[in-house]
Amino acid sequence: MTVADLSFLLPAAQDWEARLQVTYLAPAGPSDPNLPADLQEVPPPRLNIVVSRTPTQQTDPRVECRKFIAQTAKAVPGLEEVGSPGPLNFDDGATGVIATISFPATQQIRLTQLHAFRIDDGILTQLVATASESEAARKHEELRKSLQGFTLK
Amino acid sequence: MDEHPMSDAAVAPWRAELTVGRSLYPEVIASYEDVRVIAREAARSLGLSPPSLAITLDARLEPRAFRIASSNQSETTPPNEGLPAGAILVRSSPSFVRAQLESDAALVPDVQPWPDPAQPNLTVSVVYNMPFDQVRAKFIEFGSIVLTAVHAVGITVGRWLRHAAVDRFDEVSAAQLVAQLPVYDATALLRVCPIDKVAALLRTLLRDGLPLGEFASIAPLVADESRVCWTEKGRVTAAYPGYLLMAAPRPEDEAERRRVIARAIAVPRWLQRRSVGEPLQVWVLDEIGGWVPPDGAIAQDVEHFDAQLLAQTEPAAAANGAIVLTSPARRAYIGERLRPHYRDLIVVGYHELPRGVPVQRRGTVRALPPKRSEPAPKSRSWRSQS
Numbered sequence: 001m002t003v004a005d006l007s008f009l010l011p012a013a014q015d016w017e018a019r020l021q022v023t024y025l026a027p028a029g030p031s032d033p034n035l036p037a038d039l040q041e042v043p044p045p046r047l048n049i050v051v052s053r054t055p056t057q058q059t060d061p062r063v064e065c066r067k068f069i070a071q072t073a074k075a076v077p078g079l080e081e082v083g084s085p086g087p088l089n090f091d092d093g094a095t096g097v098i099a100t101i102s103f104p105a106t107q108q109i110r111l112t113q114l115h116a117f118r119i120d121d122g123i124l125t126q127l128v129a130t131a132s133e134s135e136a137a138r139k140h141e142e143l144r145k146s147l148q149g150f151t152l153k
Numbered sequence: 154m155d156e157h158p159m160s161d162a163a164v165a166p167w168r169a170e171l172t173v174g175r176s177l178y179p180e181v182i183a184s185y186e187d188v189r190v191i192a193r194e195a196a197r198s199l200g201l202s203p204p205s206l207a208i209t210l211d212a213r214l215e216p217r218a219f220r221i222a223s224s225n226q227s228e229t230t231p232p233n234e235g236l237p238a239g240a241i242l243v244r245s246s247p248s249f250v251r252a253q254l255e256s257d258a259a260l261v262p263d264v265q266p267w268p269d270p271a272q273p274n275l276t277v278s279v280v281y282n283m284p285f286d287q288v289r290a291k292f293i294e295f296g297s298i299v300l301t302a303v304h305a306v307g308i309t310v311g312r313w314l315r316h317a318a319v320d321r322f323d324e325v326s327a328a329q330l331v332a333q334l335p336v337y338d339a340t341a342l343l344r345v346c347p348i349d350k351v352a353a354l355l356r357t358l359l360r361d362g363l364p365l366g367e368f369a370s371i372a373p374l375v376a377d378e379s380r381v382c383w384t385e386k387g388r389v390t391a392a393y394p395g396y397l398l399m400a401a402p403r404p405e406d407e408a409e410r411r412r413v414i415a416r417a418i419a420v421p422r423w424l425q426r427r428s429v430g431e432p433l434q435v436w437v438l439d440e441i442g443g444w445v446p447p448d449g450a451i452a453q454d455v456e457h458f459d460a461q462l463l464a465q466t467e468p469a470a471a472a473n474g475a476i477v478l479t480s481p482a483r484r485a486y487i488g489e490r491l492r493p494h495y496r497d498l499i500v501v502g503y504h505e506l507p508r509g510v511p512v513q514r515r516g517t518v519r520a521l522p523p524k525r526s527e528p529a530p531k532s533r534s535w536r537s538q539s
Contacts, residue, residue, distance in 0.1 A: 034438070077297055107429065107474070
């Protein structure tokens with residue numbers, strides 16, 4: 001399923017302000033032949049990327065990033081910032097900012113998220129890549145590159 | 154089960170000595186009962202009676218430092234750093250704690266990172282310039298645990314006890330547990346398994362990270378192995394009252410056989426309690442697509458395997474409550490390889506999983522065979538062995 005497959009019209013709200021959020025989910029891993037067939041298995045958290053686009057008055061993505069971190073830190077116990085936010089040069093030439101946070105999703109699972117922000121013509125784009133902490137440690141650069149590849153049509 | 158009330162002095166297998174620096178000492182003495190309660194709880198979670206705890210002042214230590222050791226421990230353990238005077242520990246991240254406190258303009262607290270006394274690989278927060286009750290009131294709604302310097306000492310003592318229990322568990326400790334069994338079970342057990350072997354078995358269970366609270370269910374099966382039916386074809390290990398259907402190969406070695414029997418009772422019950430409604434987080438050893446050194450492998454090959462095993466299980470060791478899952482045939486071997494490096498990481502056989510508790514596969518441990526000109530002996534999966 002692609003974004004084009006999911007595009008739609010909603011005539012009744014066509015004059016309303018629109019905001020967009022798209023979620024990309026990595027394919028589920030294959031089953032493990034080592035495990036007994038009758039084992040009750042819960043699928044592990046899937047790597048995902050969420051893209052949100054909303055209007056903004058701001059012109060500096062660093063301000064949006066700081067605002068987001070401050071709001072999230074208040075709401076999520078156990079939230080940790082992994083390093084400081086830094087600049088991100090997108091492949092299409094735009095400049096943004098990227099921050100990494102981690103937080104406990106359950107008692108046993110910590111998630112890591114990469115948040116990238118950019119602003120184009122009054123539209124804020126926030127890209128969020130989410131993985132379990134252990135997976136993120138292995139795939140950090142790959143996730144960063146995925147976010148960096150965001151381009152406007 | 155008959156229960157015999159015993160005094161601390163009568164049952165303590167080890168005597169813990171807590172040596173405290175001069176600034177922290179008055180606080181520890183004033184809240185001695187808090188430390189004792191935490192230590193008692195840690196011992197109880199292991200299925201052991203509480204140790205006696207002696208507290209002394211050592212002016213040579215840093216003023217806020219403390220050290221824990223057994224009375225008969227010859228080596229010196231490094232001192233722990235106690236919380237600074239007046240600081241409050243909040244078991245939540247500094248970002249979160251700072252954000253909560255900064256929203257209240259009336260407060261001017263200082264929040265700094267601090268290692269979690271319960272899980273030192275996690276970072277929690279210390280808060281300065283605020284009274285304990287005010288901090289607790291602020292964070293109680295979020296379920297964050299708020300601790301004083303003395304509580305943090307108690308938690309460190311509890312963590313030390315879990316490790317010390319393995320090293321200090323002796324025949325006296327074993328005899329005290331046997332004494333709590335019904336008389337018939339105790340007699341039957343000691344008839345086939347002298348106290349030194351009981352102590353060895355229980356020490357092994359503690360080393361495997363298991364509490365001894367299930368000993369009353371284990372003892373009758375060890376005492377009478379005709380109650381254990383071994384089946385390598387089935388996959389279900391089922392404990393019936395006094396009987397056990399064991400889906401694992403029967404070890405020839407007597408001590409290992411007792412260990413497998415004991416674990417078949419202890420592991421599923423312990424995992425069930427620990428799962429608290431969440432799936433078990435598992436890292437699975439790939440024995441079909443991966444390579445495991447065969448019996449009699451040369452040291453170089455074992456080192457090659459160990460390096461991969463340690464690197465790939467590192468995330469499991471860092472995750473809270475994760476387990477490594479293997480076939481019954483490989484469980485003991487993998488456990489031995491990992492224990493010296495990741496003391497708290499538990500290795501579990503498929504047959505030891507509790508029924509009704511789902512698992513969530515977080516990773517696969519897949520070792521590659523060593524590269525060399527002649528082909529390495531191919532490892533056999535546990536299925537092909539049965």
